[in-house]
Amino acid sequence: MEEDGVFTNDGTVDIHKNPANKKKTGNWKACRFILGNECCERLAYYGMGTNLVNYLEKRLNMGNVKASNSVTNWSGTCYITPLIGAFLADSYLGRYWTIASFSILYVFGMTLLTLSASVKGLKPSCENDVCQATSSQTAVCFAALYIIALGTGGIKPCVSSFGADQFDETDETEKKKKSSFFNWFYFSINVGALIASSVLVWIQMNVGWGWGFGIPAVAMAIAVVFFFSGSRLYRVQKPGGSALTRMFQVVVASLRKSNVKVPEDSFLLYETSDVECNITGSRKLEHTRKLRFFDKAAVQIESDDIKASANPWRLCTVTQVEELKSIVRLLPIWATGIVFSTVYSQMSTMFVLQGNTMDQHMGPRFKIPSASLSIFDTISVIFWAPVYDKLIVPYARKRTGHERGFTQLQRMGIGLVISIFSMVVAGVLEAPDAMRSMCSALSLTTVALGNYLSTLLVTVVTNVTTRHGKPGWIPDNLNRGHLDYFYWLLAILSVINFCSVPLDFQVVHLQKGQRKRLVMVVGMKTVLCLVGDCFCLVLFLLFVFMA
Incomplete structure (x- = not known):
């Protein structure tokens, strides 16, 4: 608990790539x-x-x-x-x-x-x-x-x-x-x-x-x-990776699943199980019920293999969709x-x-x-x-x-x-x-x-x-x-x-x-x-x- 108060909780590091000390940096x-x-x-x-x-x-x-x-x-x-x-x-x-x-x-x-x-x-x-x-x-x-x-x-x-x-x-x-x-x-x-x-x-x-x-x-x-x-x-x-690439992935995945129905329960949409977001430098974003078409990119179907790692051009996380x-x-x-x-x-x-x-x-x-x-x-x-x-x-x-x-x-x-x-x-x-x-x-x-x-x-x-x-x-x-x-x-x-x-x-x-x-x-x-x-x-x- 003491260490939690020493370092930042937003994923930032210092210039030497060490966890950023709250008192010494920023x-x-x-x-x-x-x-x-x-x-x-x-x-x-x-x-x-x-x-x-x-x-x-x-x-x-x-x-x-x-x-x-x-x-x-x-x-x-x-x-x-x-x-x-x-x-x-x-x-x-x-x-x-x-x-x-x-x-x-x-x-x-x-x-x-x-x-x-x-x-x-x-x-x-x-x-x-x-x-x-x-x-x-x-x-x-x-x-x-x-x-x-x-x-x-x-x-x-x-x-x-x-x-x-x-x-x-x-x-x-x-x-x-x-x-x-x-x-x-x-x-x-x-x-x-x-x-x-x-x-x-x-x-x-x-x-x-x-x-x-x-x-x-x-x-x-x-x-x-x-x-x-x-x-x-x-x-x-x-750096969290190319935002443009992630957006194109959502568009492509949504179009591929244009005939898929989006479930009413947003918890059924795909998101990483980790507490932290899989996008470096970003927090998880909560699902919104606007622009529902893009939610299709986060719907899991049988052909989506998520045991190893999901193909982002076919299945995207909720956070990625919300971006x-x-x-x-x-x-x-x-x-x-x-x-x-x-x-x-x-x-x-x-x-x-x-x-x-x-x-x-x-x-x-x-x-x-x-x-x-x-x-x-x-x-x-x-x-x-x-x-x-x-x-x-x-x-x-x-x-x-x-x-x-x-x-x-x-x-x-x-x-x-x-x-x-x-x-x-x-x-x-x-x-x-x-x-x-x-x-x-x-x-x-x-x-x-x-x-x-x-x-x-x-x-x-x-x-x-x-x-x-x-x-x-x-x-x-x-x-x-x-x-x-x-x-x-x-x-x-x-x-x-x-x-x-x-x-x-x-x-x-x-x-x-x-x-x-x-x-x-x-x-x-x-x-x-x-x-x-x-x-x-x-x-x-x-x-x-x-x-």
């Missing part, structure tokens, strides 16, 4: 290194990305549309590569080594980007503020950017989950601290973003791009040092974030380009760089994060009885309402233990698809509105365009997106025997998110040209 003593790492990494990312559209326009001599689309394509890739990092973390390397290895790749990319902006021969030649970049110089710049995009892929889906690993879910005291960790994690992100969008943007516009990219490169190197400094204090969750169910139930909610991310991506593209056309002076001497306009969003988050954690959550906890104050869906709902007016990102979704990295990556793909959707919208709008010799909505001289029309289009898409939110709640709360309703609800959601957005775009463009 908790806030380990998290301060993780938060420091995240703060520096976000400073590096935003220090480079916030003003990137201006660099592409001014130094690589791109037009507004090409520069904007280049940024959203790159940013979208930064948020799609986490699927690679999550796969490696969950299946083979674990979160610690994934973060470590991809961080080094990240530093290499930042260094190459700095060289491309500062070394003669690699940087574009400029005369009287007019720059010309050769194809090879452009290639080096974009090679650096996409190396960075790959580097972020191993960090984004793993850092927050790695922080969660430092708190034992079976310990009530540590469980409450974990909830607080996410609030301060978000706070540290925005501290880095604040420095980037103020100090670094000013340096880029007034001192030079070599320094402007060099400082973020140093910040990323410091982030790596921060991360490795806390190694002896970390709790490490062992897939959790992802399926998440998909409609996940889709809601795509349009939101499209709107949010304008802060680093169109808002910056629009800011270039404005009078940026405050008084006779002080001038605010256009890329620093996003600082107001960052400051609001820095202010509200501790207020939310210390004041709002304790009050909401008393009123709702929920240990986190609000449920995850309530957080998202509140955030989507606010986003229509202020574009503040809402919340964090939690999923099964062995899929934390994969689910983090899945949530980040909404940002990726949102950026890619922004590229598509800008391209379509430009192609349609520049016909017959017209300057279009987004010309190189924005004073001659109609950027306001583009913003109205995004506002309408946001309203359509918000109107589909009630469908998400219906999917989450479906009960037994409501399979037809599930098909109807998911179908409606899909139509609203995909067809509805495209139809709205066509109608809006027709309306503008007919007016």
Whole structure:
């Protein structure tokens, strides 16, 4: 009994693969290194990305549309590569080594980007503020950017989950601290973003791009040092195998047994007899009576030989089935974030380009760089994060009885309402233990698809509105365009997106025997998110040209 109090009960080990000692590892003593790492990494990312559209326009001599689309394509890739990092973390390397290895790749990319902006021969030649970049110089710049995009892929889906690993879910005291960790994690992100969008943007516009990219490169190197400094204090969750493979196994096994009847008694479904789950790093999940078709994968039939070991492509455990169910139930909610991310991506593209056309002076001497306009969003988050954690959550906890104050869906709902007016990102979704990295990556793909959707919208709008010799909505001289029309289009898409939110709640709360309703609800959601957005775009463009 004494040993039970010494070590964690969630399967975590220390860096030397020994059982994690509760007093010597984890908790806030380990998290301060993780938060420091995240703060520096976000400073590096935003220090480079916030003003990137201006660099592409001014130094690589791109037009507004090409520069904007280049940024959203790159940013979208930064948020799609986490699927690679999550796969490696969950299946083979674990979160610690994934973060470590991809961080080094990240530093290499930042260094190459700095060289491309500062070394003669690699940087574009400029005369009287007019720059010309050769194809090879452009290639080096974009090679650096996409190396960075790959580097972020191993960090984004793993850092927050790695922080969660430092708190034992079976310990009530540590469980409450974990909830607080996410609030301060978000706070540290925005501290880095604040420095980037103020100090670094000013340096880029007034001192030079070599320094402007060099400082973020140093910040990323410091982030790596921060991360490795806390190694002896970390709790490490062992990789639990490929979550994607397990999900495909459930789908295949369910289809193979499509004619098998699912027993009413869930205890007759297949599960390992061990107390612990057979998926490394995960606890057993309780059976739910939703999405019953997938339960067929856990029904034992005569051809299933479980004496030695069951073939997972024919027979899956209840926990494995519930993993897939959790992802399926998440998909409609996940889709809601795509349009939101499209709107949010304008802060680093169109808002910056629009800011270039404005009078940026405050008084006779002080001038605010256009890329620093996003600082107001960052400051609001820095202010509200501790207020939310210390004041709002304790009050909401008393009123709702929920240990986190609000449920995850309530957080998202509140955030989507606010986003229509202020574009503040809402919340964090939690999923099964062995899929934390994969689910983090899945949530980040909404940002990726949102950026890619922004590229598509800008391209379509430009192609349609520049016909017959017209300057279009987004010309190189924005004073001659109609950027306001583009913003109205995004506002309408946001309203359509918000109107589909009630469908998400219906999917989450479906009960037994409501399979037809599930098909109807998911179908409606899909139509609203995909067809509805495209139809709205066509109608809006027709309306503008007919007016």
